[in-house]
Amino acid sequence: MPELPEVETIKRDLEEKIKGKKVEKVVVVNDKCIKMPASGEFISGIEGRLFQQIKRRGKYLIIELDSGDNLVIHLKLTGRLIYSLKEKKLDYSKIIFIFYDSTQLTFTDMRGFGNVWLLPDKEFERIPSLKNLGPEPLEEEFTVDKFKELLKEKRTDIKSLLMNQEFIAGIGNIYSQEALFLSGIHPKRKALSLHYEEIGRLYNNLRSVLNEAISYRGSSVDAYVDLQGEKGKYKPHLRVYGREGKNCLICGAIIQKINIKGRGTRFCPRCQSNG
Numbered sequence: 001m002p003e004l005p006e007v008e009t010i011k012r013d014l015e016e017k018i019k020g021k022k023v024e025k026v027v028v029v030n031d032k033c034i035k036m037p038a039s040g041e042f043i044s045g046i047e048g049r050l051f052q053q054i055k056r057r058g059k060y061l062i063i064e065l066d067s068g069d070n071l072v073i074h075l076k077l078t079g080r081l082i083y084s085l086k087e088k089k090l091d092y093s094k095i096i097f098i099f100y101d102s103t104q105l106t107f108t109d110m111r112g113f114g115n116v117w118l119l120p121d122k123e124f125e126r127i128p129s130l131k132n133l134g135p136e137p138l139e140e141e142f143t144v145d146k147f148k149e150l151l152k153e154k155r156t157d158i159k160s161l162l163m164n165q166e167f168i169a170g171i172g173n174i175y176s177q178e179a180l181f182l183s184g185i186h187p188k189r190k191a192l193s194l195h196y197e198e199i200g201r202l203y204n205n206l207r208s209v210l211n212e213a214i215s216y217r218g219s220s221v222d223a224y225v226d227l228q229g230e231k232g233k234y235k236p237h238l239r240v241y242g243r244e245g246k247n248c249l250i251c252g253a254i255i256q257k258i259n260i261k262g263r264g265t266r267f268c269p270r271c272q273s274n275g
Helices: 004-017 039-046 144-151 158-163 173-183 196-215
Strands: 023-028 034-036 051-057 060-065 070-074 079-085 093-099 103-109 115-119 256-260 263-267
Touching: 004 051, 004 060, 004 079, 004 103, 004 196, 023 039, 034 039, 039 115, 070 079, 144 196, 158 173, 158 263, 173 196, 173 263
Parallel strands: 034 115
Antiparallel strands: 023 093, 051 060, 060 070, 070 115, 079 103, 093 103, 256 263
């Protein structure tokens, strides 16, 4: 599933390619991905409207229309947004937004788990998982002291906590593992066991790895591609994710893989302390 760096990359591409464009036609190939409203109302609510501000909240993309409504998209596992010339045929197309300048934005989804909403005004409470998102880890307001306060008395393991979207928005399986490795923290450590210095390291490394991944336009470890259909370039720079059985880049020990709440998790048994 695309995480913050991948969704942020798409958001920035959307700002460049579709911001200010007027929608001539909406073609719904498969309406199962439209969660609200009904397909006909969805189409009529977007046709003839301008795409204005493009925003990201966690793993959600939000496109503001000149009507005041908001088009909300969650790509889930295999959803993609592809910008192209009008009438280009793409596999697994679900919705096509055709603009007056003969370009189009296509939402494709091989496995069909992605979701799309058209919300009146700013009624984001209609999507509880969007309304209840935690703070954005790259915002200025997200300070190390705020991070420390959020971790206070949390008895769950730190890896699962970092992936909890109500705790912090946008972090998933890839970047939680990378940040914990860089911080020398075992993924099964209880959050409340972390010392202030460890929290500071984790805070800095979390923000650093997210920004680094954005600079490489994300990690294509599965279905993710950018708006042009190109893969992200961060995968070769991953230090621990996907490297089980290989030597640690720091100490040479063999990277191990365990399951934490059903998610494969890699770590270095020598560099990442569980004490």
